[in-house]
Amino acid sequence: MANRFILNERSYHGKGAIQEIAGEVTSRGLKKALLCTDPDLLKFGVTKKVTDVLDAAGLAYQVYSEIKPNPTIENVKDGVEAAKAAQADYIIAIGGGSSMDTAKAIGIIVTNPEFADVRSLEGTADTKNPCLPIIAVPTTAGTAAEVTINYVITDVEKNRKFVCVDPHDIPVVAIVDPDMMASMPKGLTAATGMDALTHAIESYTSRKANPITDTFALSALKRIFANLPTAYSEPENETAREQMLIAAYEAGVCINNASVTIVHGMSRPIGALFHVPHGISNAMLDIKCLGFAAQGAPGKFAEAARAVGVSCNADDSAAAQDFLAALEKLCGAVEIPTLAEYGIDRGEFFAAMDKMADDALASGSPANTIREVAKQDILDIYASLWN
Secondary structure, three states, X not given: OOOOOOOOOEEEEOOOHHHHHHHHHHHXXXXXXXXXXXXXXXXOOHHHHHHHHHHHOOOEEEEEOOOOXXXXXXXXXXXXXXXXXXXXXXXXXXXXXHHHHXXXXXXXXXXXXXXXXXXXXXXXXXXXXXXXXXXXXXXXXXXXXXXXXXXXXEEOOOOEEEEEEOHHHOOOEEEEOHHHHOOOOHHHHHHHHHHHHHHHHHHHXXXXXXXXXXXXXXXXXXXXXXXXXXXXXXXXXXXXXXHHXXXXXXXXXXXXXXXXXXXXXHHHHHHHXXXXXXXXXXXXXXXXXXXXXXXXXXXXXXXXXXXXXXXXXXXXXXXXXXXXXXXXXXHHHOOOOOHHHHOOOHHHHXXXXXHHHHHHHHOXXXXXXXXXXXXXXXXXXXXXXXX
């Protein structure tokens, strides 16, 4: 079986990387950008770091900032109209997953207008044309949307999130600059860092894993275990911040090519129904979901534990448990809340579980899990979150 491997055309990493944007734009003959960002990044001057580069180079752009934390179908449709009105021939996406997911959907629809309803993009839509060129500038270290072919849109009417997977939407250029995440608050550091960790361990234990993705995944896991607690407790620590950006990118490479598994499948419905940030809902589920997977196939979890340095146990089952224990300790270090601590009502959660389980299975992600997953398994795990 051939293993597909997809990456950006080009990426820049390190302090000052945003200065490369002007050269990329001019060398590609691009004329005007739709700059997708969120209101807070605009308000607090983070977006200005990029617009200063564009202004200095005399490059035209139009800002579109009406993007919600969980971007909606309407966000996308409004963005498509903004791109058309601006006559934009490329997009600069600044932010976390929300800005980049919105940018991907906008870019795809502009060049593939038959998908203007947005819902028809769910799954692996048969788009014919690459999206508008996207230059992705992450401001968080976790989602890795700058290197992935995935994006998630919220359907408010149906109260669900849906996943779109399309090689035509990958940003042509990723600009991974630690200066762009200097003001990231602790809560966001925890959420995005745990998202990156979940990407790495899920892709490493996925049925679609391969030797190349395994290499990236183990490197990401080592960086995250070593640097996330410091990045969380010492936001000014540039070394930890940069290491987390590298880890997030590595983990993004992994899910691009090996996909995610049960955690993401179960996490998205929690986010859609109870508005829990994606990385936090992943972290809430990690121990239970990965513990479930490890019960049936401890080998790769044991390999991860030894590679990261949290176990030297020769017994795979014991080493896998050591990995889960280290993961639980990490969740504690970055103060991941329980569902109850987050303020979710137990009765409402249990009432929604059947729908959430159906939505999780429909996403396809649980099918990549190294152990077979049935609906009852998902229901049992959801219920166990309250134990």
